[in-house]
Amino acid sequence: MMAAASSMEAEVAALRARYAAGRTRAAEWRAAQLRGLLRMATEMEAEVCHALHADLAKPHTESYVHEISLVKSSCKFAVKNLKKWMKPKKVPASLMTFPSTARVTAEPLGVVLVISAWNYPFLLSIDPIIGAIAAGNAVVLKPSEVAPATSSLLAELLPRYVDGACIKVVEGGIAETTALLDQMWDKIFYTGNGKVGRIVMASAVKHLTPVVLELGGKCPVVVDSNVDLHVAAKRIAAGKWGCNNGQACTAPDFIVTTKSFAPKLLEALEKVLEKFYGNDPLRSSDLSRIVNSNHFNRLKGLMDDQMVSDKIIFGGQRDERQLKIAPTIYLDVPLDSAIMKEEIFGPLLPIITVEKIHESFALINSMTKPLAAYLFTKDSNLQDQYETSISAGGMLVNDTSVHLTNQYLPFGGIGESGMGAYHGRFSFEAFSHKKAVLVRGFAGEAKARYPPYSPAKLKVLKGVLKGNLGVMIQAILGCPRGK
Amino acid sequence: MGEEKPSHGGLGSLVSGVREVFESGRTREMEWRKAQLRGLIRLLTEEEEEIFDVLREDLGKHRGESFRDEVGVLVKSVRNTLNNLEKWAAPEKADTPLVSFPATAMVVPEPLGVVLIFSCWNLPLGLALEPLSGALAAGNAVVVKPSELSPSTAAFLAANIPRYLDAKAVKVVQGGPEVGEELMEHRWDKVLFTGSARVGRIIMKKAAEHLTPVALELGGKCPCIVDWLDSKRDSQIAVNRITGAKWSTCAGQACIAIDYLLVQEQFAPILIELLKSTVQRFFTKPENMARILNEKRFHRLTSLLEDQRVASSIVHGGHGDPNTLSIEPTVLLNPPLDSDIMTDEIFGPLLPIITVKKTEDSIAFLKSKPKPLAIYAFTNDEKLKQRIIAETSSGSVTFNDAIVQYGLDSVPFGGVGQSGFGQYHGKYSFELFSNRKAVLKRSFLIEFMFRYPPWDEYKVGMIRHVFNFNYVSLVLALLGLRR
Numbered sequence: 001m002m003a004a005a006s007s008m009e010a011e012v013a014a015l016r017a018r019y020a021a022g023r024t025r026a027a028e029w030r031a032a033q034l035r036g037l038l039r040m041a042t043e044m045e046a047e048v049c050h051a052l053h054a055d056l057a058k059p060h061t062e063s064y065v066h067e068i069s070l071v072k073s074s075c076k077f078a079v080k081n082l083k084k085w086m087k088p089k090k091v092p093a094s095l096m097t098f099p100s101t102a103r104v105t106a107e108p109l110g111v112v113l114v115i116s117a118w119n120y121p122f123l124l125s126i127d128p129i130i131g132a133i134a135a136g137n138a139v140v141l142k143p144s145e146v147a148p149a150t151s152s153l154l155a156e157l158l159p160r161y162v163d164g165a166c167i168k169v170v171e172g173g174i175a176e177t178t179a180l181l182d183q184m185w186d187k188i189f190y191t192g193n194g195k196v197g198r199i200v201m202a203s204a205v206k207h208l209t210p211v212v213l214e215l216g217g218k219c220p221v222v223v224d225s226n227v228d229l230h231v232a233a234k235r236i237a238a239g240k241w242g243c244n245n246g247q248a249c250t251a252p253d254f255i256v257t258t259k260s261f262a263p264k265l266l267e268a269l270e271k272v273l274e275k276f277y278g279n280d281p282l283r284s285s286d287l288s289r290i291v292n293s294n295h296f297n298r299l300k301g302l303m304d305d306q307m308v309s310d311k312i313i314f315g316g317q318r319d320e321r322q323l324k325i326a327p328t329i330y331l332d333v334p335l336d337s338a339i340m341k342e343e344i345f346g347p348l349l350p351i352i353t354v355e356k357i358h359e360s361f362a363l364i365n366s367m368t369k370p371l372a373a374y375l376f377t378k379d380s381n382l383q384d385q386y387e388t389s390i391s392a393g394g395m396l397v398n399d400t401s402v403h404l405t406n407q408y409l410p411f412g413g414i415g416e417s418g419m420g421a422y423h424g425r426f427s428f429e430a431f432s433h434k435k436a437v438l439v440r441g442f443a444g445e446a447k448a449r450y451p452p453y454s455p456a457k458l459k460v461l462k463g464v465l466k467g468n469l470g471v472m473i474q475a476i477l478g479c480p481r482g483k
Numbered sequence: 484m485g486e487e488k489p490s491h492g493g494l495g496s497l498v499s500g501v502r503e504v505f506e507s508g509r510t511r512e513m514e515w516r517k518a519q520l521r522g523l524i525r526l527l528t529e530e531e532e533e534i535f536d537v538l539r540e541d542l543g544k545h546r547g548e549s550f551r552d553e554v555g556v557l558v559k560s561v562r563n564t565l566n567n568l569e570k571w572a573a574p575e576k577a578d579t580p581l582v583s584f585p586a587t588a589m590v591v592p593e594p595l596g597v598v599l600i601f602s603c604w605n606l607p608l609g610l611a612l613e614p615l616s617g618a619l620a621a622g623n624a625v626v627v628k629p630s631e632l633s634p635s636t637a638a639f640l641a642a643n644i645p646r647y648l649d650a651k652a653v654k655v656v657q658g659g660p661e662v663g664e665e666l667m668e669h670r671w672d673k674v675l676f677t678g679s680a681r682v683g684r685i686i687m688k689k690a691a692e693h694l695t696p697v698a699l700e701l702g703g704k705c706p707c708i709v710d711w712l713d714s715k716r717d718s719q720i721a722v723n724r725i726t727g728a729k730w731s732t733c734a735g736q737a738c739i740a741i742d743y744l745l746v747q748e749q750f751a752p753i754l755i756e757l758l759k760s761t762v763q764r765f766f767t768k769p770e771n772m773a774r775i776l777n778e779k780r781f782h783r784l785t786s787l788l789e790d791q792r793v794a795s796s797i798v799h800g801g802h803g804d805p806n807t808l809s810i811e812p813t814v815l816l817n818p819p820l821d822s823d824i825m826t827d828e829i830f831g832p833l834l835p836i837i838t839v840k841k842t843e844d845s846i847a848f849l850k851s852k853p854k855p856l857a858i859y860a861f862t863n864d865e866k867l868k869q870r871i872i873a874e875t876s877s878g879s880v881t882f883n884d885a886i887v888q889y890g891l892d893s894v895p896f897g898g899v900g901q902s903g904f905g906q907y908h909g910k911y912s913f914e915l916f917s918n919r920k921a922v923l924k925r926s927f928l929i930e931f932m933f934r935y936p937p938w939d940e941y942k943v944g945m946i947r948h949v950f951n952f953n954y955v956s957l958v959l960a961l962l963g964l965r966r
Contacts, residue, residue, distance in 0.1 A: 064946070204691075277936065284937070414918045433899040438882065439882045440887075
């Protein structure tokens with residue numbers, strides 16, 4: 001372990017030296033790396049899908065739609081906008097410093113660490129490093145060891161497609177991650193859960209490293225009766241079970257609807273689920289499995305909890321050997337049951353009923369702020385009220401999950417669901433420092449600035465700071481006279 | 484208007500009280516926010532004389548300096564915020580790809596909730612009220628903890644904030660480090676800390692336990708590069724500005740004060756003579772320069788000069804009076820680089836001059852040092868300016884002046900690396916204390932069946948068209964005219 005730690009120190013130091021030598025700064029280098037990643041995602045599509053299937057039994061379509069194509073569009077977006085993002089932005093200089101020019105220049109932070117997650121192991125590794133590279137940093141990527149096939153594929157592929165001297169993959173588990181967190185980084189980007197997020201932030205204290213934490217939470221779905229029920233049911237099902245079988249940070253965690261509407265919603269969901277996965281979901285190839293036995297046992301525990309096991313109204317099938325759990329729906333579990341207190345991250349969907357739909361707001365606000373909050377309704381008043389009453393990283397009306405595919409929207413959490421955001425130019429900014437540059441000349445000298453202070457000078461300063469043009473001119477002309 | 488003297492555990496009810504006020508929704512209203520900002524402006528203008536009094540008591544600041552650096556710049560900033568608030572708070576439309584039509588995407592700024600601001604003793608008013616104005620503009624409830632080392636200003640804030648602002652939503656908590664630690668036992672929606680790296684680390688560590696996002700405004704050694712200047716007039720103006728930036732800003736006790744100079748060796752003697760004459764011209768009376776904060780800092784500063792090698796490098800000044808806690812403007816020429824005065828942040832009226840053979844050599848010197856809050860350079864050489872911007876990293880860079888970047892509302896203010904993270908001033912203050920919530924609204928109108936399982940190659944093909952933005956092929960495929 002000691003050897004691992006000191007060789008890691010040496011590797012990071014070497015990376016820092018290459019960064020200091022300027023290797024990652026030029027736009028050409030950055031664009032070349034991004035194009036390399038694009039080529040990798042295109043040429044290695046089959047290999048990536050194969051690894052994702054090995055790690056998660058992820059259906060080929062989900063691998064393509066949720067991971068590969070998002071990586072490709074993210075690369076293309078960054079390449080297209082790179083020069084624009086890199087360009088310094090002129091800003092108004094104030095009357096007070098006249099004459100002068102001011103601008104804000106984006107510069108790389110330096111050497112950054114990206115720690116990825118196991119559920120979208122390809123996307124959540126490459127998407128953040130796209131931002132880090134576009135911003136001109138050197139990068140170390142630590143893929144999740146819980147998705148080992150993807151981790152070793154990344155370790156093998158990245159050096160073939162990008163500059164392996166400035167973009168490194170370090171594989172491993174807790175020991176290696178701890179050793180990495182001990183090094184000095186200019187930024188740490190972590191995707192995962194709140195418990196480890198706290199550890200990451202506490203480690204960052206040593207070197208005063210800023211962090212982005214993309215965490216999770218319980219994403220609520222409020223379903224009003226004023227909806228196109230069939231479409232709503234499909235979109236909810238797609239967001240829940242069509243996203244890694246519920247193992248996604250933006251997957252709907254639970255539903256809140258009115259007592260009167262619940263039966264209709266339930267019926268619609270059951271119909272859709274049968275259409276999607278057939279009569280025997282455990283045998284459908286379109287359903288991901290649970291990632292490992294740890295998580296399987298965790299979900300089993302939630303299901304077998306005495307407080308909820310009699311509230312199950314659909315599904316419940318599971319196969320421990322294959323680590324598969326079928327889409328399962330519960331009705332009105334107690335709010336203090338485990339399934340309603342922790343992030344489910346699996347195919348179990350509680351439906352909580354209320355008398356009036358507005359009661360859902362208080363319920364959601366009594367929980368920690370989620371990464372995403374969903375609402376299905378055609379009622380624009382209800383939409384507006386939801387928007388102002390609920391705080392979340394992102395909000396989506398009449399659909400689930402798709403907001404994260406929009407490169408123009410920041411993607412990140414708030415409160416327990418995280419800090420910082422990325423995607424599109426927000427990725428570039430997450431890994432940049434906005435440096436203020438103010439350029440003055442030697443003209444326009446205002447004596448009033450300097451001691452010895454006097455009431456006359458104070459008067460001039462007051463006028464200048466108020467933006468009083470007449471006083472400004474006087475100041476430049478050298479008033480007050482004398483000292 | 485009694486002081487909030489916290490008793491053990493008494494802070495709990497203060498914090499929960501403020502949170503209740505936030506949850507009532509009052510602080511989100513635009514009218515409330517504007518009323519607070521107007522209240523701040525009235526506080527600063529109506530209580531101006533008392534402000535000058537307390538700043539003189541705490542730090543011996545002359546009213547000219549207090550107006551220039553604290554009151555005047557604050558009023559200007561709050562007015563700017565008031566004028567722009569509606570624009571900043573308005574939702575911003577984001578593009579949506581055609582395939583999600585019809586949809587609207589927006590980024591909606593919302594308040595974070597309840598924020599905590601730690602101010603510092605050297606600009607005790609400014610470093611409390613500038614962030615406060617941003618937090619209020621963003622719609623938050625706020626707790627301010629002024630530094631106990633500037634007690635008159637702390638008491639002033641405790642007495643006057645409740646008079647001019649919403650006393651239930653904006654609280655001032657007085658006390659020492661133990662009060663700060665107790666405050667950090669609670670969860671905050673954001674913490675802004677201005678002060679030393681040592682305390683910054685304590686704050687960040689406590690914040691990690693609650694996943695509280697923090698911004699740290701720290702210090703460092705702000706270098707000032709001085710190139711050979713041809714013109715006599717330019718040289719005098721440069722020296723005026725250097726002198727002001729060192730000694731006229733809280734006697735050098737400022738995070739953006741010039742810490743030391745890097746001077747082209749042939750220009751150094753000229754510079755030193757100009758410094759001597761300018762210092763004499765500016766500081767005719769003791770009241771024109773602030774005093775050292777307290778005995779502890781006084782002794783720390785004088786002990787920096789006790790090192791024999793350092794003492795022998797003094798070319799001007801060097802004497803201090805412990806009775807008045809004043810140290811005269813002191814200039815040193817080439818003290819050893821490993822002496823404390825060249826390794827620690829000085830934060831006082833001692834100005835080392837380090838000579839370099841060529842001005843460009845400063846760049847390599849700076850690259851070997853931690854990133855400072857500000858880099859200053861006096862030069863007319865355009866190539867040198869570009870090299871400094873491109874090859875060094877700092878919170879900001881200012882050419883041919885110093886300190887003035889602090890008062891410019893259009894540029895971000897904050898550090899990088901060891902000088903901190905998180906930026907504020909102007910719109911950046913508003914953003915620092917806001918959550919940029921992504922909101923995407925879709926309709927039920929257009930529904931693509933290829934989004935959903937069960938998957939087959941036909942559906943995957945359609946999705947490929949979508950991701951390649953190949954709308955023509957998509958439409959043709961939908962019409963059944965193409966596979």
